Amino acid sequence: MELELRFFATVREAIGASTARREFRTGATVREVLAELESAYPALEGTLLDGEEIAPSITVLRNGTHVVHFDGVETELTDGDRLSITPPVTGGDG
Amino acid sequence: MTETLPPVYGGEILHVHLDSGDTEIEPIDPDDARRFLGGNGFAAKQVAEHVPADADPLGPDNVLAMAVGPMNATPFQSTSRGVLGFVSPMTNGFFDSTFGGTLPRAQKTTGFEVVVLHGRADELSYVRVHEDGAEVETAQELAGLETYETCQAVREREGDGYDTHVLAIGPAGENEVRYACSLHESEIREGVAGRGGNGAVLGSKNVKAIAVTEGSFEPEPVGDLRERSIQQMGRLMADTEMLQEYGTAGLVNPINEMGKLGQRNMQVEQTDPENAEAVSGERLEAEYVTEDTTCANCAVKCGKHVSVEAEGITQAKIPEFESLFGTATLQEVYDIERVIKANDLCDRLGMDTISWGVTVAFARECYEKGLLDDDDSPHLEFGDADGLVELATLTANREGFGDELAEGSFRMAAELEDAERYLYGAKGLEFAAHSARGLKGMSIGYATGTRGGSHHDTRPTLQYDGNHDETTEGTPEFAARSQHFTALGDSLTQCRFVSEGGWGTMVEENYAEAINLATGWDLDVEAVERIGERVYNLERLINAARGVADREADTLPHRVMNEPIPDGPAEGMYCPPEELDSMLEEYYAFRGWNDNGHPTTDTVERLELEDVAEAV
Numbered sequence: 001m002e003l004e005l006r007f008f009a010t011v012r013e014a015i016g017a018s019t020a021r022r023e024f025r026t027g028a029t030v031r032e033v034l035a036e037l038e039s040a041y042p043a044l045e046g047t048l049l050d051g052e053e054i055a056p057s058i059t060v061l062r063n064g065t066h067v068v069h070f071d072g073v074e075t076e077l078t079d080g081d082r083l084s085i086t087p088p089v090t091g092g093d094g
Numbered sequence: 095m096t097e098t099l100p101p102v103y104g105g106e107i108l109h110v111h112l113d114s115g116d117t118e119i120e121p122i123d124p125d126d127a128r129r130f131l132g133g134n135g136f137a138a139k140q141v142a143e144h145v146p147a148d149a150d151p152l153g154p155d156n157v158l159a160m161a162v163g164p165m166n167a168t169p170f171q172s173t174s175r176g177v178l179g180f181v182s183p184m185t186n187g188f189f190d191s192t193f194g195g196t197l198p199r200a201q202k203t204t205g206f207e208v209v210v211l212h213g214r215a216d217e218l219s220y221v222r223v224h225e226d227g228a229e230v231e232t233a234q235e236l237a238g239l240e241t242y243e244t245c246q247a248v249r250e251r252e253g254d255g256y257d258t259h260v261l262a263i264g265p266a267g268e269n270e271v272r273y274a275c276s277l278h279e280s281e282i283r284e285g286v287a288g289r290g291g292n293g294a295v296l297g298s299k300n301v302k303a304i305a306v307t308e309g310s311f312e313p314e315p316v317g318d319l320r321e322r323s324i325q326q327m328g329r330l331m332a333d334t335e336m337l338q339e340y341g342t343a344g345l346v347n348p349i350n351e352m353g354k355l356g357q358r359n360m361q362v363e364q365t366d367p368e369n370a371e372a373v374s375g376e377r378l379e380a381e382y383v384t385e386d387t388t389c390a391n392c393a394v395k396c397g398k399h400v401s402v403e404a405e406g407i408t409q410a411k412i413p414e415f416e417s418l419f420g421t422a423t424l425q426e427v428y429d430i431e432r433v434i435k436a437n438d439l440c441d442r443l444g445m446d447t448i449s450w451g452v453t454v455a456f457a458r459e460c461y462e463k464g465l466l467d468d469d470d471s472p473h474l475e476f477g478d479a480d481g482l483v484e485l486a487t488l489t490a491n492r493e494g495f496g497d498e499l500a501e502g503s504f505r506m507a508a509e510l511e512d513a514e515r516y517l518y519g520a521k522g523l524e525f526a527a528h529s530a531r532g533l534k535g536m537s538i539g540y541a542t543g544t545r546g547g548s549h550h551d552t553r554p555t556l557q558y559d560g561n562h563d564e565t566t567e568g569t570p571e572f573a574a575r576s577q578h579f580t581a582l583g584d585s586l587t588q589c590r591f592v593s594e595g596g597w598g599t600m601v602e603e604n605y606a607e608a609i610n611l612a613t614g615w616d617l618d619v620e621a622v623e624r625i626g627e628r629v630y631n632l633e634r635l636i637n638a639a640r641g642v643a644d645r646e647a648d649t650l651p652h653r654v655m656n657e658p659i660p661d662g663p664a665e666g667m668y669c670p671p672e673e674l675d676s677m678l679e680e681y682y683a684f685r686g687w688n689d690n691g692h693p694t695t696d697t698v699e700r701l702e703l704e705d706v707a708e709a710v
């Protein structure tokens with residue numbers, strides 16, 4: 001299956017691109033995708049996963065919704081899903 | 095009961111009577127330090143004690159209390175902020191607005207934890223504050239100057255360069271634009287006390303600036319606060335990476351991605367990724383940022399300067415995320431250079447970019463729906479970037495249609511038939527960027543916020559991480575406890591980014607440890623959270639006495655309660671009236687407030703607020 005990947009801020013810097021389309025095993029989980037990305041982009045190594053879990057320094061959205069609202073790191077993705085990876089979103093100044 | 099004041103406190107409150115120039119020094123009661131901590135808490139107590147419940151926010155009976163926290167000027171990270179407390183000409187309720195830079199640290203060294211401005215000067219003046227007291231200096235020559243120009247003119251007049259730490263208003267404050275702000279230009283970073291109309295309050299008092307000179311007081315933490323701060327450093331630097339590199343502007347893309355970034359006066363909450371990219375932190379960083387800037391004692395350095403050749407702008411303050419919401423996405427203006435121009439004008443003229451932006455977007459929707467027309471203003475089409483820039487100057491000068499914008503969206507709506515449905519705010523204050531429909535914690539948080547539309551009462555940060563964003567379960571308690579957290583943080587005057595990034599997003603053990611090290615007290619985490627709760631209840635008592643805080647006032651605008659987000663990832667989200675009602679019921683019960691949203695006698699007693707409840 002093909003996923004649309006979108007990267008922001010420091011994650012984008014590490015990858016050197018803002019978007020990518022990539023093939024993954026059908027039914028791949030968020031964990032598998034993050035692990036594959038870590039091996040594909042050496043600058044990301046150790047930044048997306050913290051052991052088996054999503055690293056606290058990133059936020060992962062599936063089609064705009066935080067993956068905690070699905071099955072978190074176990075969320076199974078489907079063809080055409082958009083996965084956005086961003087540093088954690090804080091709450092703005094003012 | 096605490097007997098003596100810990101040596102981390104300067105120990106005094108300075109009262110300045112602007113009409114006579116007289117000053118009085120009041121010692122801080124150690125029991126007040128224990129109850130209210132400093133900053134926000136001290137400022138609220140001054141407002142409770144000195145402002146009559148029927149005082150006009152723009153009249154001489156209002157006060158402006160500038161306060162710092164107990165750990166300011168200590169090694170505790172980024173307690174570099176100051177608080178302005180006053181009754182707001184937007185909400186007619188208590189308001190506190192914080193700012194960074196170097197002035198608050200300088201104030202701390204004068205030994206005056208709070209400087210309270212009373213009355214009104216006969217002529218345009220600035221107030222000089224130093225360790226021996228204060229003088230009110232007539233300064234007619236400052237009339238009409240922009241904020242940065244005023245800071246510079248006062249520094250020149252004082253003759254000590256950046257050793258004079260100046261906070262100033264611009265023309266908008268002098269013209270009493272209701273949401274006028276004040277700006278502090280320090281050598282290392284600007285600080286803007288953005289919200290609630292503190293600039294208009296200063297303007298109404300004929301105070302163009304406050305100038306602080308460092309003194310010799312050195313706060314002495316009882317324990318090793320330096321070591322404790324160093325322990326948090328790793329977590330702080332890891333969790334604030336985005337801020338370090340992109341400032342708050344880095345939030346534009348991810349929040350748009352979630353479908354929770356208002357566009358077109360909140361008619362929709364997501365734009366095409368290309369539009370978001372055009373006004374994003376990533377783009378600003380790549381094309382416009384020239385240097386990082388920072389407040390005193392901060393390793394995060396989230397401030398940035400930007401230059402735009404085509405606009406003749408060099409080293410202006412970067413638009414913050416909230417400002418990009420108000421002046422870009424909400425307007426459907428994605429021309430970043432014009433947006434930077436509009437923001438720079440707001441900073442120079444001294445206007446809150448959130449309230450101004452939301453008010454302009456409201457007017458633009460009124461125009462779109464036929465309630466306003468070209469005779470009112472030719473600048474009211476969504477997407478009109480040049481018009482946006484024009485409107486900034488017109489508003490600050492109260493010229494033509496700008497005079498109406500200067501009143502804020504709520505007062506405009508009162509004059510226009512059927513316009514209320516396009517408002518986006520609560521209690522007279524326009525909302526910040528964090529969606530009142532897309533984040534359930536913000537729905538109840540905004541509705542019960544002391545300040546109305548502030549994102550510094552209930553915080554959105556945990557909600558973006560998937561907590562209390564989509565569910566109402568436990569959310570009223572979350573919103574209330576987040577309000578304790580912000581009231582505590584603003585009483586400590588610690589920068590919110592540093593506190594959330596390094597120390598914890600709710601009141602937790604870390605804060606108790608730091609406060610105990612600073613003061614020598616022995617507070618557990620519940621007692622520390624109770625300080626925030628007490629301050630929040632004090633604010634509520636002030637507002638209840640002023641008639642602006644009750645069940646009827648704790649509400650949300652029409653769109654948030656009646657129009658679900660039409661599309662995108664958050665499609666269908668809103669807060670219908672029955673949902674708000676049930677959250678309010680739960681919220682009041684958690685707080686120990688009655689059905690009308692007022693603290694009960696038991697609650698007042700439990701929080702040791704009897705004396706101030708009587709004062710208001």
Ligand code: SF4
Pocket residue numbers: 172174194195283387388389390392393394395396397589590591592
């Ligand atoms: S994080 Fe930013 S706003 Fe906070 S103290 Fe540091 S420079 Fe100032």
